[in-house]
Amino acid sequence: WFFLRRFAASMIVALTIPFSLLISFIYLFLSGKTINTISLSSIAIATGMVVDNAIVVVDNISRRIERGNRLQEAAVFGTSEMFLSIAASTLTTVVVFLPMLFIPGVVGIMFGELAIIVIVTLLASLFTAATFSPMLCSKWLKGNNGNKAGKIKLFSRLYEVSERWFKSWEDFYSRCLGWCLKHKKTVIYGFLAAFIFSMFLVRFVGNEFIPEEDTGDLRMSVYLPIGTRMEESDKVAQRIEEIFKSEVPESRYYYARSGQVTGIGRLMGQASGSHIISAGVKLVPKQQRKRSVDEVAYMLRSKIRDIPGVLKTDVGTGNPLNRLITGAGGKTIQLEIIGHSFEETNALAEKIKDILEKIPGAVDVSISREANRPELKIEVDRQKAAALGLDMQTIADSLNTFIQGSSATKYREKGKTYDIYVRLEEGSRSTLEDIENLSIIAPLPEERTSFATLENLASLKGVSRKAVKLSNIARIYETTVPETIERKNRERVVRVECNTYKRSSGKIIEDLKKEISKIALPQDIVINFGGTAEEQKKAFQDLTLLLLLGICLVYMVMAAQFESFLDPFIVMFAIPFTFIGVILGFVATGTTLSIITFLGVVMLMGIVVNNAIVLISYIGILRRRGMSMFEAVTAGGKDRLRPVLMTTITTLAALLPLAISRGEGSEIWQPLGITMIGGLSLSTLITMLFVPTLYAIFHRKADNAAAAAGGAKQ
Numbered sequence: 001w002f003f004l005r006r007f008a009a010s011m012i013v014a015l016t017i018p019f020s021l022l023i024s025f026i027y028l029f030l031s032g033k034t035i036n037t038i039s040l041s042s043i044a045i046a047t048g049m050v051v052d053n054a055i056v057v058v059d060n061i062s063r064r065i066e067r068g069n070r071l072q073e074a075a076v077f078g079t080s081e082m083f084l085s086i087a088a089s090t091l092t093t094v095v096v097f098l099p100m101l102f103i104p105g106v107v108g109i110m111f112g113e114l115a116i117i118v119i120v121t122l123l124a125s126l127f128t129a130a131t132f133s134p135m136l137c138s139k140w141l142k143g144n145n146g147n148k149a150g151k152i153k154l155f156s157r158l159y160e161v162s163e164r165w166f167k168s169w170e171d172f173y174s175r176c177l178g179w180c181l182k183h184k185k186t187v188i189y190g191f192l193a194a195f196i197f198s199m200f201l202v203r204f205v206g207n208e209f210i211p212e213e214d215t216g217d218l219r220m221s222v223y224l225p226i227g228t229r230m231e232e233s234d235k236v237a238q239r240i241e242e243i244f245k246s247e248v249p250e251s252r253y254y255y256a257r258s259g260q261v262t263g264i265g266r267l268m269g270q271a272s273g274s275h276i277i278s279a280g281v282k283l284v285p286k287q288q289r290k291r292s293v294d295e296v297a298y299m300l301r302s303k304i305r306d307i308p309g310v311l312k313t314d315v316g317t318g319n320p321l322n323r324l325i326t327g328a329g330g331k332t333i334q335l336e337i338i339g340h341s342f343e344e345t346n347a348l349a350e351k352i353k354d355i356l357e358k359i360p361g362a363v364d365v366s367i368s369r370e371a372n373r374p375e376l377k378i379e380v381d382r383q384k385a386a387a388l389g390l391d392m393q394t395i396a397d398s399l400n401t402f403i404q405g406s407s408a409t410k411y412r413e414k415g416k417t418y419d420i421y422v423r424l425e426e427g428s429r430s431t432l433e434d435i436e437n438l439s440i441i442a443p444l445p446e447e448r449t450s451f452a453t454l455e456n457l458a459s460l461k462g463v464s465r466k467a468v469k470l471s472n473i474a475r476i477y478e479t480t481v482p483e484t485i486e487r488k489n490r491e492r493v494v495r496v497e498c499n500t501y502k503r504s505s506g507k508i509i510e511d512l513k514k515e516i517s518k519i520a521l522p523q524d525i526v527i528n529f530g531g532t533a534e535e536q537k538k539a540f541q542d543l544t545l546l547l548l549l550g551i552c553l554v555y556m557v558m559a560a561q562f563e564s565f566l567d568p569f570i571v572m573f574a575i576p577f578t579f580i581g582v583i584l585g586f587v588a589t590g591t592t593l594s595i596i597t598f599l600g601v602v603m604l605m606g607i608v609v610n611n612a613i614v615l616i617s618y619i620g621i622l623r624r625r626g627m628s629m630f631e632a633v634t635a636g637g638k639d640r641l642r643p644v645l646m647t648t649i650t651t652l653a654a655l656l657p658l659a660i661s662r663g664e665g666s667e668i669w670q671p672l673g674i675t676m677i678g679g680l681s682l683s684t685l686i687t688m689l690f691v692p693t694l695y696a697i698f699h700r701k702a703d704n705a706a707a708a709a710g711g712a713k714q
Contacts, residue, residue, distance in 0.1 A: 003166070003646050005159050008140040009058050015136070016054040016128050017047060023124035024117055033113065041658075041669050042117035045676075048654025049093065049607070050121055052647040053086040053129035056614060059643045061137045071141060075134040083130055085617040088561035089610035090126045094119050095553035096606030099546050107539045111599055166642065173688070174638040180693045181630055187693045191577065191686060198580040205583060206504025206592040208332075209536035211667045212317060214293045216252075216283035220315040221276055222304060226373050226483065228275040233258035236307060237277045243303050244281055248296060250289040254281040286664055293317045298501055301363065314364050315499065331364065331497040332505050334531035335512070338491045342482065344522045345369075345494050352496045355515045361503025368495035372480035376435060380474045388442045388468055395473075398440050403429055436476055439467035488530075495530070504592045509533055536595070543598045550605045551575065558613065567620070570695050571612040574687040578608045578679040585678025591671045600675030607651070607676075608683045611644045612691045619695065629699060633692045641688075648684045652677055 001010035021043060028039065061078035065071065069078075100108070100115035180187045222240065224233060237256040244254040256279035281300075283293055297315045304313050314331070335352060339345045349367045357365045380395060400406060405423030412418075428434055470476065486493050500508060509529060516527065528534075551572070558568035582601060591597060619636035627635065659673030 002162075003642055004058070004062065005162060006062070006141075009062055009137075012133055012136045012140060013051050013054045013058050016051050016125055016133065019128050019132060020050040020121050020124040021047070024121045027117070027120045037665065037668075038110065038113050039117055041672075042114040043121065044654070044658060045114075045603075045672070046118045046121040048651035050125035050128075051650050052610065053090060053125050054133045055646045055650065056082050056086050056643045057129050057133050058137060059646070061134065062141070063639070065141060071138045075138040078137075079130060079134040081621075082614075084561055085614050086129060087126060088558060088617075089613045090122050091557045091561075092554045092609050092613065093603075093606035094122055095557055096550040096602060098553070099549050100602075103542050103546060105538055105542060106535060107542050107595060107599075110595070114599075170638045170641050173641050174634045176689060177634045177637045177692055178630070180689050181633060181696050184693055184697055187690065188697075191690050194686075195576055195580055198583045201583050201587050205586045207506030207536070208500075208504045208592050208594050209532040209539065210594050211592070211596060211671055212294075213665055213667050214286055214317070215664060216285065216293055218281040218283065218293055218297055218300075218315065218317055220279050220297075220300070220304070220313055222279065222313050223311045223370075224275040224277070224309050225311060226273075226275050226370065228309070230258060230274045232309075233274060233277055236309060237279070239307055240277065240279050240304060243300065244279075247299065247303060248281055248283075250283045250291060250296065252282045252284050255279065286662065294501060298363070312364075312366055314366060331366075331499050332532055333362070333498050333500065333508060333512075334529065334533065335496045336488065336493050336528050336530045337496065337525060338488065338493045338528075339522070339525035340492055341522075341524075342492075344525060345492070348519075348522065348525065349494050349496050351519065352512075352516065356496060356498055356512060359508055359511045359515075361500050361508050362498040363501045365496070365498040368486060368497060370483050373483040374478060374480050376432065376476060377479045378435075378470070378474050378476050384473045388473065390440060390442055390468070390473065395440055399438070399470075402438055403435075432476065432478070436469065436471035438470045440470060440473070442468040497531075505532065506536075506592070539595045540598065543595065543602060547598075547602050547605065550602055554606055554609060558609070561613075562617070562620075566698055567616055567695075570691060570698055571609050571616055573694055574608050574612045574683060574691055575605055577686040577690065578604050578683040580686070581678040581680070581682030582675055584682065585674050588678075589674050591674050594671065596668060597671045597675045600672045601679065604676060604679045604683070608680060608687065611648065611684055612687050614644065614647075615640050615688070615692065616695055619692065629696050633696055637688070637692060644684070644688065648680065652681060655680075 001007065004010050004013075024043060024046075027033075028035065033039065057079050060082045061074050064074035064078045097115040097119050100111050102108070103112070222236065224236060237258050240256045241254065244251060244256075248254070256277060258277045259274060281296070283289060283296065286292075294317055297317050301313055301315055304310060316331070335356075337345050337349055337352070339348075346367075346369065349369070353365055353367055356362050378399070380392065382392075385391070385395065397406075401422065402424045405421040407419045408422040409420050410417050411420055423429075429438075486495070498508075521527065529537075555568050555572055558571055559565055562568055578601070582597075582604070585591065586593070586597070615636065618640050619632050622632040622636050623629070655673045655676050657673075658669055659677050661670055661673075
């Protein structure tokens with residue numbers, strides 16, 4: 001309404017939104033899909049784009065009415081004149097989303113539904129703009145020709161003032177185009193320098209797999225020395241609950257437990273044992289607190305580490321199911337050390353851990369292989385055991401009964417059966433001496449003459465005829481062994497892991513790679529990055545391929561529409577300047593490059609060329625009507641300024657709530673809005689000057705040839 005100043009014309013454009021979205025919901029119903037965060041976000045993204053086609057059509061019809069055309073004639077010819085342009089601009093956006101339907105992996109799962117909904121919505125908007133909008137124009141715009149605002153005195157003053165504004169903008173833009181055509185080299189080199197400068201800013205842009213949501217979920221594992229009794233772990237758990245109560249007033253509820261983990265915790269690979277405490281806090285919604293969940297987690301780390309006996313803490317934030325969905329369990333950054341030797345891999349893991357702890361932004365640095373667990377090892381002297389007629393099965397069964405217990409009988413009551421286990425009382429099996437004094441029942445000498453000689457029997461001291469002390473036939477000593485041995489592709493692996501705080505995972509990995517390159521790795525040891533870094537690498541490769549494929553498809557669609565290879569090539573120069581706005585938006589807002597923002601860059605490839613298509617297409621029409629290059633460019637830019645501004649501003653306005661949202665889950669989609677607003681706004685300004693100038697340069701020879709031919713005829 002601000003640009004058209006007509007309620008009827010504005011309403012015709014606005015009605016494109018509900019009718020296009022209605023078709024999208026019909027598709028959701030027919031395909032059996034659901035309304036979820038992906039589908040709703042897709043519709044929100046497409047809302048600003050569905051009016052673009054109707055704006056171009058209604059604006060062109062309005063111009064024809066102003067020039068004296070009849071209503072039906074203006075509707076028919078105004079629509080047909082712009083149909084190829086809006087069809088091409090719609091298809092350029094559609095072909096960018098189309099390959100998303102065939103991408104495998106996490107990206108395909110997350111964005112396949114987004115792509116198909118946006119495609120359906122855009123095609124619906126094209127159909128609506130080509131049929132519904134001109135029909136309404138032929139009916140509703142009746143009586144608006146001539147002095148449109150004169151009949152409504154309330155708006156007459158506003159119309160006159162705004163019309164002067166628009167005329168001044170159009171004249172200014174026309175003069176700018178004229179200046180650009182007279183200073184082509186200055187324009188080309190100036191914008192090229194701006195593009196090169198923006199590339200130097202890339203080093204300040206972080207990268208990560210996917211932004212972490214602030215859902216108010218905070219989970220932690222607190223590690224005590226291995227072998228800590230459950231009673232001692234419970235005391236530490238109570239102190240952790242007291243810290244939650246006093247230091248986290250934003251908490252809605254909290255918990256702390258020690259022992260074995262069951263349910264979703266076991267599914268997520270959460271550590272468990274008598275020495276490990278699992279704790280968590282659920283915070284109130286974001287709008288009701290001042291601190292973010294990361295800030296609360298950072299504070300709790302230092303508080304809990306001060307508790308005596310705590311060796312390390314692992315704190316996780318965000319939605320606990322996200323890592324399950326992406327298949328990247330564990331912490332944000334995981335460095336895998338693959339090798340057979342425990343000593344070499346443990347030493348290298350400790351060295352890398354020390355390096356990682358010094359890198360800014362790395363928190364909760366830990367090694368997945370826990371400290372060795374103490375245990376008693378029993379080495380049986382098989383010759384002595386055989387001399388007494390004892391085999392390994394007898395010794396193992398006896399020790400199992402003494403220490404762990406074995407089922408001696410069963411107790412039956414009311415149709416139910418219960419096993420009765422028998423073992424030594426704790427006082428007889430708690431120390432090393434107790435284990436050494438355990439007696440294994442041995443056969444009598446007359447029963448074992450076939451197994452031993454008199455010399456063997458003479459060497460056994462302190463052996464009774466009925467029982468043999470374990471210390472006489474075995475060496476018993478304390479040792480330590482790994483609690484678990486992790487493997488990947490049948491190779492032993494140990495992981496050095498960490499979470500991030502106020503720094504992107506990509507930048508931390510870059511710093512870590514620089515430091516690791518200075519280390520001389522032992523032979524037969526391989527290092528690679530797993531977890532989210534591995535998933536990020538795969539996703540970025542898929543999206544890069546999608547980006548290149550989208551650019552090729554956009555060029556092919558434009559080549560078919562223009563029936564030329566040159567004009568689409570000129571329009572494609574609008575794409576590189578998109579990155580200027582994207583990079584500046586990233587640096588200004590601290591946004592990182594993730595699969596979400598990468599998706600926004602891919603989407604921009606099909607959107608930013610739309611304005612250039614409408615502009616170049618109209619300039620071509622004017623040139624075919626006999627205008628010179630200078631007149632066609634300046635007049636075409638002047639006539640197309642309003643629809644270009646309208647389409648751009650409506651798209652930006654629809655993305656603005658996405659970019660400034662602060663509610664729960666906004667961390668995922670907010671970067672997408674920032675990416676598209678930054679890229680679209682700046683690229684539009686550059687495109688409106690750079691592309692027409694480039695068009696004049698490439699078509700200069702044809703224009704000169706036409707002028708020479710005209711001079712020859714005269």
